[in-house]
Amino acid sequence: MSRRPSGRSARFALAGLFATLTLAGAAQAADYPSRPIKLVVPFAAGGSTDIVARLVAEYAGRDLKQTIVVENKAGAGGSLGMEQVARSTPDGYTIGMATMSTHGSNPAVFRKMNYDPVKDFVPVANVVAVPSIFAINPQVPAKNMAEFVALAKAEPERYSFASPGVGSLGHVNIENFMMLSGIKLLHVPYRGAGPALNDVMGGQVDAITDNLSSTLPQVQGGKLRPLAVLGMERSPLLPDVPTYIELGYPDMGTGGWFGLVAPAGTPQAVVDRLNQAVRAAQRDPEFRKKAEDVGGTLMPTTPQEFQAQIEQALARYAKVAKTANIQAD
Numbered sequence: 001m002s003r004r005p006s007g008r009s010a011r012f013a014l015a016g017l018f019a020t021l022t023l024a025g026a027a028q029a030a031d032y033p034s035r036p037i038k039l040v041v042p043f044a045a046g047g048s049t050d051i052v053a054r055l056v057a058e059y060a061g062r063d064l065k066q067t068i069v070v071e072n073k074a075g076a077g078g079s080l081g082m083e084q085v086a087r088s089t090p091d092g093y094t095i096g097m098a099t100m101s102t103h104g105s106n107p108a109v110f111r112k113m114n115y116d117p118v119k120d121f122v123p124v125a126n127v128v129a130v131p132s133i134f135a136i137n138p139q140v141p142a143k144n145m146a147e148f149v150a151l152a153k154a155e156p157e158r159y160s161f162a163s164p165g166v167g168s169l170g171h172v173n174i175e176n177f178m179m180l181s182g183i184k185l186l187h188v189p190y191r192g193a194g195p196a197l198n199d200v201m202g203g204q205v206d207a208i209t210d211n212l213s214s215t216l217p218q219v220q221g222g223k224l225r226p227l228a229v230l231g232m233e234r235s236p237l238l239p240d241v242p243t244y245i246e247l248g249y250p251d252m253g254t255g256g257w258f259g260l261v262a263p264a265g266t267p268q269a270v271v272d273r274l275n276q277a278v279r280a281a282q283r284d285p286e287f288r289k290k291a292e293d294v295g296g297t298l299m300p301t302t303p304q305e306f307q308a309q310i311e312q313a314l315a316r317y318a319k320v321a322k323t324a325n326i327q328a329d
Helices: 007-030 048-064 076-086 101-109 145-154 169-181 193-202 212-220 268-282 285-293 303-324
Strands: 037-041 068-072 094-099 121-130 132-136 160-163 186-189 207-211 225-230 256-263
Touching: 037 048, 037 076, 048 068, 048 094, 048 121, 048 212, 048 256, 048 268, 048 285, 076 094, 076 101, 076 256, 094 101, 094 121, 101 169, 101 303, 121 268, 121 303, 132 169, 132 212, 145 225, 160 169, 160 193, 169 186, 169 207, 169 303, 193 207, 193 212, 207 212, 212 225, 256 268, 256 303, 268 285, 268 303
Parallel strands: 037 068, 037 094, 160 186, 160 207
Antiparallel strands: 094 256, 121 256, 132 207, 132 225
């Protein structure tokens, strides 16, 4: 007849198991990385997220003394790529590039998502903050944001804004601005940022918000008039354009970011090593210069600080989505 283990014996067994797992994790981290790392970008090649990811791959890879291979897996507003990361083995050899969309607006507006932005990931490091700008077609008779708000208040839904689609970050950001400023614009959704941007430049739609890196050539060419920067501070590329905070809209937040996440359960020592490699990259003058060339501002953080930034983004966009009744399939 078998004896049932006592509570004391069970506690010793659990303690032994925990110690074994801890030692195994430490041993795994000691020789990490021993093979190439895959960095999943949840958007197509050539965009802002991809550009930042390839900078991380090059410069953090140097510190890790290992190759970081960028893999683009676009679709569903970034959800397909993030799902792949969430379902990967938590050993540090598959990591993902998280954005304000994948870990902020998407969870707030999409009814069904195949990953949890908090439970399925462990934050590694924020890398770069990339501001977006609110811009209008130059034919709109407003020279600054105050004048545009006055026009929009005088004629609700007379002026329109383009977005890459219902529930996109561009859509949610302008919904937030409409709530804060008390204006009502007509939403014109597109299938992608490119067509939306083209129609604003062509005058079919009046306004748009998009990444600074994507819109800067059109601004410099006089095809768009920038009225506000969604960022922590003014962009040195557009020093005369005020931030939303300066304009009196601090609840717009401080703009988008690109950061690294790993699957939940990744050993802390591995997460710390990845964070160390990102911080080393951020200290490199070449890395800084290339990030600034695409309108980026470096965002050195600990994993815990990046976790707090993700939670702030989720809370802000959940509030916007609920108030504006934004939902997407």
